[in-house]
Amino acid sequence: MAKVNxxxxxxxxxxxxxxxxxxxxxxxxxxxxVSSPGSGKTTLLENVLAGLKEKYKIAVVEGDQQTTHDAxxxxxAGVEAFQVNTGxxxxxxxxxVERALDTLGYDLDLLVIENVGNLVCPAEYDLGEDAKVMLxxxxxxxxxxxxxxVMTRACEAMIVNKTDLLPYVDFDVEGxxxxxxxxxxxxxxxxxxxxxxxxxDTVTAYxxxxxxEKKxx
Amino acid sequence: MHExxxxxxxxxxxxxxxxxxxxxxxxxxxxKIGRLAGVDSNALYFAYDAVKEEYPLLKDSKLIIExxxxxxxxxxxxxxxxxxxxxxxxxxxxxxxxxxxxxxxLTISNIEVD
Numbered sequence: 001m002a003k004v005n006x007x008x009x010x011x012x013x014x015x016x017x018x019x020x021x022x023x024x025x026x027x028x029x030x031x032x033x034v035s036s037p038g039s040g041k042t043t044l045l046e047n048v049l050a051g052l053k054e055k056y057k058i059a060v061v062e063g064d065q066q067t068t069h070d071a072x073x074x075x076x077a078g079v080e081a082f083q084v085n086t087g088x089x090x091x092x093x094x095x096x097v098e099r100a101l102d103t104l105g106y107d108l109d110l111l112v113i114e115n116v117g118n119l120v121c122p123a124e125y126d127l128g129e130d131a132k133v134m135l136x137x138x139x140x141x142x143x144x145x146x147x148x149x150v151m152t153r154a155c156e157a158m159i160v161n162k163t164d165l166l167p168y169v170d171f172d173v174e175g176x177x178x179x180x181x182x183x184x185x186x187x188x189x190x191x192x193x194x195x196x197x198x199x200x201d202t203v204t205a206y207x208x209x210x211x212x213e214k215k216x217x
Numbered sequence: 218m219h220e221x222x223x224x225x226x227x228x229x230x231x232x233x234x235x236x237x238x239x240x241x242x243x244x245x246x247x248x249k250i251g252r253l254a255g256v257d258s259n260a261l262y263f264a265y266d267a268v269k270e271e272y273p274l275l276k277d278s279k280l281i282i283e284x285x286x287x288x289x290x291x292x293x294x295x296x297x298x299x300x301x302x303x304x305x306x307x308x309x310x311x312x313x314x315x316x317x318x319x320x321x322x323l324t325i326s327n328i329e330v331d
Contacts, residue, residue: 004238005327008230010248012222124219124255149303150255182304185313 014125017094021101021128029210030111032127034151035135036144037117040161042070043194044135045112046077048203053079056109056211061100063092063116070114080104091121094128109211119144123151130210131156138162138169142176149183157188157206164193220257223323224264228275230325235274240330243278251285251322253303258282278328287320 022030033041042062049058059080062070071083082100084092092115104111113129115122123132134155136144139162145152152158158180160173173191180187190206192199227248235243246265250256262280269275287300291307292314298307305315 001244001329001331002238002240003327003329004234004240006230006234006325007327008325010223010226010230010323010325012219012226014219014222121219146304150253153253153303179304181313182306185305185315 014093014095017098018126018128021094021097024101024106025108025111025128027214028106028108028111029207029214030113030127030129031207031210032113032115032122032129032132033135034115034119034122034132034155035117035137036119036140039117039135039137039140040194041114041117041135042073044159044161044192044200044203045079045114046073047194047197047200048207049074049079049112050077051204052110052207053077057107058110058112059100059104059108061092061097061104061111061113063096063114065089065116086116089116090118091116091125092127093125097127109215110207119148119151123148123154130214133157133159135159135161136176138165138171138173140171142172143179145176145180145183152180152183152187155184155187157190159203160189160191162193162195163191163198164196219255220260221264221268223256224261224268227265227280227325228268228272231278231328232272232274234328235330238330240274240328242331243275243328244331245279245281245329246275247281247283247326247328249283249285249322249324249326251320252287253317253320254323256323258284283326285319285322287317289315289317289320292316 035041060074062083065086068083071081074081082104084096132155177189190202231246265280290297291312293312294310296309
Protein backbone atom coordinates (compact mmCIF):
# COMPACT_ATOMS: atom_id res chain seq x y z
CA MET A 1 0.00 0.00 0.00
CA ALA A 2 1.34 3.44 -0.91
CA LYS A 3 0.43 6.75 0.63
CA VAL A 4 -0.06 9.74 -1.66
CA ASN A 5 0.00 13.14 0.03
CA UNK A 6 -2.38 15.71 -1.38
CA UNK A 7 -2.99 18.55 1.16
CA UNK A 8 -5.50 20.41 -0.96
CA UNK A 9 -8.54 22.45 -0.04
CA UNK A 10 -11.78 20.77 -1.01
CA UNK A 11 -13.53 23.24 -3.28
CA UNK A 12 -17.08 22.36 -4.09
CA UNK A 13 -18.78 22.99 -7.42
CA UNK A 14 -20.70 25.78 -5.71
CA UNK A 15 -17.46 27.52 -4.67
CA UNK A 16 -16.15 27.30 -8.25
CA UNK A 17 -19.39 28.79 -9.56
CA UNK A 18 -19.24 31.52 -6.88
CA UNK A 19 -15.72 32.42 -8.04
CA UNK A 20 -17.06 32.81 -11.61
CA UNK A 21 -19.90 35.05 -10.40
CA UNK A 22 -17.43 37.11 -8.34
CA UNK A 23 -15.16 37.53 -11.36
CA UNK A 24 -18.06 38.74 -13.51
CA UNK A 25 -19.16 41.18 -10.80
CA UNK A 26 -15.69 42.65 -10.24
CA UNK A 27 -16.95 46.26 -10.10
CA UNK A 28 -20.31 45.53 -8.50
CA UNK A 29 -20.88 45.47 -4.74
CA UNK A 30 -22.60 42.20 -3.83
CA UNK A 31 -24.25 41.80 -0.44
CA UNK A 32 -25.86 38.58 0.76
CA UNK A 33 -28.49 39.27 3.45
CA VAL A 34 -29.19 36.39 5.81
CA SER A 35 -31.45 35.96 8.84
CA SER A 36 -34.17 33.87 10.41
CA PRO A 37 -37.53 34.06 8.63
CA GLY A 38 -39.39 37.21 9.59
CA SER A 39 -36.45 39.33 10.80
CA GLY A 40 -37.36 42.09 8.38
CA LYS A 41 -34.89 41.69 5.50
CA THR A 42 -37.36 42.74 2.83
CA THR A 43 -38.69 45.69 4.85
CA LEU A 44 -35.13 46.89 5.49
CA LEU A 45 -34.31 46.64 1.79
CA GLU A 46 -37.51 48.50 0.81
CA ASN A 47 -36.52 51.30 3.19
CA VAL A 48 -32.84 51.56 2.36
CA LEU A 49 -32.86 50.89 -1.39
CA ALA A 50 -35.57 53.50 -1.99
CA GLY A 51 -32.96 56.19 -1.33
CA LEU A 52 -29.95 54.47 -2.90
CA LYS A 53 -31.76 53.76 -6.17
CA GLU A 54 -31.65 57.46 -7.06
CA LYS A 55 -27.83 57.32 -7.20
CA TYR A 56 -26.98 53.73 -8.13
CA LYS A 57 -28.05 50.92 -10.43
CA ILE A 58 -29.39 48.27 -8.09
CA ALA A 59 -30.92 44.84 -8.46
CA VAL A 60 -32.15 42.36 -5.89
CA VAL A 61 -32.22 38.57 -6.01
CA GLU A 62 -34.95 37.26 -3.75
CA GLY A 63 -34.77 33.71 -2.41
CA ASP A 64 -37.77 31.93 -0.95
CA GLN A 65 -39.13 28.41 -1.12
CA GLN A 66 -42.32 29.69 -2.75
CA THR A 67 -44.16 32.85 -3.86
CA THR A 68 -43.02 36.04 -5.55
CA HIS A 69 -44.20 38.21 -2.64
CA ASP A 70 -40.76 39.60 -1.80
CA ALA A 71 -39.72 40.37 -5.38
CA UNK A 72 -43.11 42.05 -5.86
CA UNK A 73 -42.48 44.24 -2.84
CA UNK A 74 -39.00 45.24 -4.04
CA UNK A 75 -40.33 46.04 -7.52
CA UNK A 76 -43.07 48.13 -5.94
CA ALA A 77 -40.29 50.10 -4.23
CA GLY A 78 -38.92 50.84 -7.70
CA VAL A 79 -35.94 48.43 -7.72
CA GLU A 80 -35.34 45.60 -10.20
CA ALA A 81 -35.85 42.21 -8.61
CA PHE A 82 -35.66 38.57 -9.59
CA GLN A 83 -37.41 35.91 -7.52
CA VAL A 84 -35.76 32.52 -7.11
CA ASN A 85 -38.06 29.84 -5.70
CA THR A 86 -35.88 27.16 -4.18
CA GLY A 87 -38.69 24.61 -3.86
CA UNK A 88 -37.45 22.27 -1.16
CA UNK A 89 -34.00 23.81 -0.73
CA UNK A 90 -33.20 25.86 2.36
CA UNK A 91 -30.60 28.18 0.80
CA UNK A 92 -29.56 29.86 -2.44
CA UNK A 93 -26.57 28.58 -4.45
CA UNK A 94 -24.23 30.49 -6.72
CA UNK A 95 -25.92 29.00 -9.77
CA UNK A 96 -29.19 30.66 -8.70
CA VAL A 97 -27.44 34.03 -8.66
CA GLU A 98 -25.97 33.38 -12.10
CA ARG A 99 -29.44 32.53 -13.39
CA ALA A 100 -30.88 35.71 -11.88
CA LEU A 101 -28.12 37.76 -13.49
CA ASP A 102 -29.01 36.33 -16.91
CA THR A 103 -32.23 38.31 -16.52
CA LEU A 104 -31.07 41.24 -14.40
CA GLY A 105 -27.89 41.88 -16.37
CA TYR A 106 -24.41 42.65 -15.06
CA ASP A 107 -24.52 46.41 -15.59
CA LEU A 108 -25.05 47.23 -11.91
CA ASP A 109 -23.51 49.15 -9.03
CA LEU A 110 -25.08 46.99 -6.34
CA LEU A 111 -26.50 43.49 -6.28
CA VAL A 112 -28.37 42.57 -3.12
CA ILE A 113 -29.15 38.93 -2.50
CA GLU A 114 -31.88 38.25 0.02
CA ASN A 115 -31.27 34.67 1.03
CA VAL A 116 -33.85 32.16 2.24
CA GLY A 117 -34.64 32.84 5.91
CA ASN A 118 -32.35 30.37 7.66
CA LEU A 119 -29.30 30.91 9.87
CA VAL A 120 -27.74 27.49 9.20
CA CYS A 121 -27.32 26.40 5.58
CA PRO A 122 -26.83 29.78 3.86
CA ALA A 123 -23.63 30.16 5.94
CA GLU A 124 -22.10 27.31 3.98
CA TYR A 125 -22.82 28.59 0.48
CA ASP A 126 -20.67 31.24 -1.15
CA LEU A 127 -22.80 33.14 -3.68
CA GLY A 128 -19.96 35.29 -5.00
CA GLU A 129 -20.79 38.04 -2.53
CA ASP A 130 -18.39 40.61 -1.07
CA ALA A 131 -20.00 40.25 2.33
CA LYS A 132 -22.74 38.46 4.17
CA VAL A 133 -24.90 40.68 6.35
CA MET A 134 -26.90 39.12 9.17
CA LEU A 135 -30.17 40.51 10.51
CA UNK A 136 -31.49 39.74 13.95
CA UNK A 137 -34.77 41.14 15.17
CA UNK A 138 -35.30 41.83 18.85
CA UNK A 139 -38.22 39.40 19.04
CA UNK A 140 -35.88 36.48 18.34
CA UNK A 141 -33.69 36.36 21.43
CA UNK A 142 -30.34 38.02 22.02
CA UNK A 143 -28.32 34.79 21.95
CA UNK A 144 -28.82 34.08 18.23
CA UNK A 145 -25.20 35.07 17.37
CA UNK A 146 -23.78 32.38 19.64
CA UNK A 147 -26.45 29.78 18.81
CA UNK A 148 -25.53 30.07 15.12
CA UNK A 149 -21.79 30.79 15.34
CA VAL A 150 -20.88 29.51 11.88
CA MET A 151 -23.17 32.13 10.37
CA THR A 152 -21.94 34.82 12.77
CA ARG A 153 -18.37 34.15 11.67
CA ALA A 154 -19.34 34.10 7.99
CA CYS A 155 -20.80 37.62 8.22
CA GLU A 156 -19.09 40.97 7.97
CA ALA A 157 -21.93 42.95 9.54
CA MET A 158 -24.87 42.37 11.85
CA ILE A 159 -28.01 44.52 11.92
CA VAL A 160 -30.25 44.40 14.99
CA ASN A 161 -33.73 45.23 13.69
CA LYS A 162 -37.12 46.18 15.20
CA THR A 163 -35.57 48.18 18.06
CA ASP A 164 -38.91 50.00 18.43
CA LEU A 165 -40.15 46.78 20.11
CA LEU A 166 -37.42 46.79 22.79
CA PRO A 167 -39.78 48.07 25.54
CA TYR A 168 -41.96 44.98 25.04
CA VAL A 169 -39.37 42.19 24.85
CA ASP A 170 -36.50 40.86 26.99
CA PHE A 171 -33.81 41.50 24.42
CA ASP A 172 -30.47 42.73 25.76
CA VAL A 173 -28.84 44.66 22.91
CA GLU A 174 -25.48 44.95 24.70
CA GLY A 175 -25.57 41.25 25.55
CA UNK A 176 -26.35 40.38 21.93
CA UNK A 177 -23.42 42.46 20.72
CA UNK A 178 -21.15 40.84 23.31
CA UNK A 179 -22.12 37.37 22.09
CA UNK A 180 -21.59 38.46 18.49
CA UNK A 181 -18.16 39.97 19.15
CA UNK A 182 -17.10 36.87 21.07
CA UNK A 183 -17.74 34.81 17.97
CA UNK A 184 -16.55 37.35 15.41
CA UNK A 185 -14.58 40.33 16.80
CA UNK A 186 -14.52 42.09 13.42
CA UNK A 187 -18.30 42.18 13.02
CA UNK A 188 -19.67 45.63 12.18
CA UNK A 189 -22.84 46.23 14.21
CA UNK A 190 -25.82 48.42 13.34
CA UNK A 191 -29.14 48.85 15.14
CA UNK A 192 -32.27 49.92 13.26
CA UNK A 193 -35.99 50.22 13.45
CA UNK A 194 -37.61 50.21 10.03
CA UNK A 195 -40.96 51.07 11.58
CA UNK A 196 -39.65 54.09 13.52
CA UNK A 197 -37.20 54.90 10.67
CA UNK A 198 -34.28 54.92 13.06
CA UNK A 199 -30.74 53.90 12.18
CA UNK A 200 -31.48 53.49 8.47
CA ASP A 201 -28.82 56.07 7.58
CA THR A 202 -26.13 53.85 9.09
CA VAL A 203 -27.19 50.95 6.88
CA THR A 204 -27.32 53.21 3.83
CA ALA A 205 -23.83 54.49 4.63
CA TYR A 206 -22.52 50.92 5.04
CA UNK A 207 -23.97 49.86 1.67
CA UNK A 208 -22.68 52.99 -0.05
CA UNK A 209 -19.21 52.34 1.38
CA UNK A 210 -19.33 48.84 -0.13
CA UNK A 211 -20.37 50.26 -3.52
CA UNK A 212 -17.55 52.81 -3.54
CA GLU A 213 -14.98 50.23 -2.41
CA LYS A 214 -15.87 48.07 -5.40
CA LYS A 215 -15.55 51.01 -7.74
CA UNK A 216 -12.11 51.68 -6.28
CA UNK A 217 -13.08 55.10 -4.92
CA MET B 218 -26.94 20.05 3.73
CA HIS B 219 -23.83 20.64 1.62
CA GLU B 220 -22.00 17.46 2.61
CA UNK B 221 -23.08 15.70 -0.60
CA UNK B 222 -21.39 18.44 -2.63
CA UNK B 223 -18.26 18.15 -0.50
CA UNK B 224 -18.22 14.35 -0.89
CA UNK B 225 -18.52 14.70 -4.68
CA UNK B 226 -15.68 17.21 -4.87
CA UNK B 227 -13.54 15.10 -2.53
CA UNK B 228 -14.10 12.04 -4.68
CA UNK B 229 -13.15 13.97 -7.83
CA UNK B 230 -9.79 14.85 -6.26
CA UNK B 231 -9.29 11.25 -5.09
CA UNK B 232 -9.95 9.80 -8.54
CA UNK B 233 -7.70 12.34 -10.24
CA UNK B 234 -4.88 11.58 -7.78
CA UNK B 235 -5.37 7.81 -7.90
CA UNK B 236 -5.28 7.76 -11.70
CA UNK B 237 -2.20 9.99 -11.80
CA UNK B 238 -0.48 7.47 -9.51
CA UNK B 239 -1.64 4.40 -11.49
CA UNK B 240 -3.51 3.06 -8.49
CA UNK B 241 -5.73 0.01 -8.91
CA UNK B 242 -7.67 0.50 -5.73
CA UNK B 243 -8.06 3.23 -3.15
CA UNK B 244 -7.94 2.00 0.47
CA UNK B 245 -8.28 5.11 2.57
CA UNK B 246 -9.01 8.79 2.08
CA UNK B 247 -8.03 11.15 4.89
CA UNK B 248 -9.61 14.57 5.20
CA LYS B 249 -9.04 17.30 7.77
CA ILE B 250 -12.13 19.17 8.88
CA GLY B 251 -12.05 22.06 11.31
CA ARG B 252 -14.81 22.35 13.88
CA LEU B 253 -15.71 25.74 12.43
CA ALA B 254 -15.92 24.54 8.84
CA GLY B 255 -19.66 24.00 9.14
CA VAL B 256 -19.42 20.36 8.06
CA ASP B 257 -21.21 17.54 9.81
CA SER B 258 -18.87 14.52 9.90
CA ASN B 259 -21.64 11.91 10.05
CA ALA B 260 -23.40 13.48 7.07
CA LEU B 261 -20.09 13.50 5.17
CA TYR B 262 -19.38 9.81 5.96
CA PHE B 263 -22.88 8.97 4.77
CA ALA B 264 -22.54 11.03 1.59
CA TYR B 265 -19.07 9.61 0.85
CA ASP B 266 -20.30 6.03 1.18
CA ALA B 267 -23.26 6.78 -1.08
CA VAL B 268 -21.22 8.46 -3.83
CA LYS B 269 -18.24 6.03 -3.79
CA GLU B 270 -20.49 3.18 -4.95
CA GLU B 271 -20.49 4.69 -8.42
CA TYR B 272 -16.71 4.27 -8.75
CA PRO B 273 -15.09 0.80 -8.85
CA LEU B 274 -11.75 2.36 -7.86
CA LEU B 275 -13.27 3.59 -4.60
CA LYS B 276 -15.88 1.05 -3.67
CA ASP B 277 -13.75 -0.55 -0.91
CA SER B 278 -12.29 2.72 0.31
CA LYS B 279 -12.79 4.14 3.77
CA LEU B 280 -13.06 7.82 4.58
CA ILE B 281 -11.11 8.95 7.63
CA ILE B 282 -12.02 12.37 9.02
CA GLU B 283 -9.52 14.09 11.29
CA UNK B 284 -11.38 16.75 13.25
CA UNK B 285 -9.25 19.84 13.81
CA UNK B 286 -9.84 21.68 17.09
CA UNK B 287 -10.43 25.42 17.23
CA UNK B 288 -7.31 27.20 18.46
CA UNK B 289 -6.62 30.90 18.60
CA UNK B 290 -4.14 33.44 19.84
CA UNK B 291 -5.04 36.61 21.72
CA UNK B 292 -3.84 39.64 19.83
CA UNK B 293 -3.64 41.65 23.05
CA UNK B 294 -1.69 39.38 25.42
CA UNK B 295 -0.47 36.61 23.12
CA UNK B 296 -2.06 33.69 25.01
CA UNK B 297 -2.94 30.67 22.88
CA UNK B 298 -6.17 28.81 23.68
CA UNK B 299 -8.15 25.82 22.49
CA UNK B 300 -11.87 26.57 22.30
CA UNK B 301 -14.60 24.03 22.98
CA UNK B 302 -17.40 26.57 22.64
CA UNK B 303 -17.58 28.79 19.58
CA UNK B 304 -17.14 31.90 21.67
CA UNK B 305 -13.62 33.25 21.51
CA UNK B 306 -12.67 35.23 24.57
CA UNK B 307 -9.05 35.05 25.76
CA UNK B 308 -8.86 32.84 28.88
CA UNK B 309 -6.10 35.03 30.28
CA UNK B 310 -7.14 38.67 29.68
CA UNK B 311 -10.75 38.32 28.46
CA UNK B 312 -10.12 40.13 25.16
CA UNK B 313 -12.25 39.28 22.12
CA UNK B 314 -9.37 40.13 19.79
CA UNK B 315 -8.60 36.50 19.14
CA UNK B 316 -7.02 35.45 15.87
CA UNK B 317 -8.02 31.91 15.02
CA UNK B 318 -5.10 29.64 14.16
CA UNK B 319 -6.96 26.44 13.32
CA UNK B 320 -10.52 25.18 13.05
CA UNK B 321 -11.60 26.38 9.61
CA UNK B 322 -9.87 23.64 7.58
CA LEU B 323 -11.62 21.65 4.88
CA THR B 324 -8.81 19.78 3.15
CA ILE B 325 -7.95 16.40 1.75
CA SER B 326 -4.68 15.25 3.35
CA ASN B 327 -3.77 12.00 1.63
CA ILE B 328 -4.97 8.76 0.15
CA GLU B 329 -3.63 5.22 0.52
CA VAL B 330 -3.67 3.14 -2.64
CA ASP B 331 -2.58 -0.22 -4.03
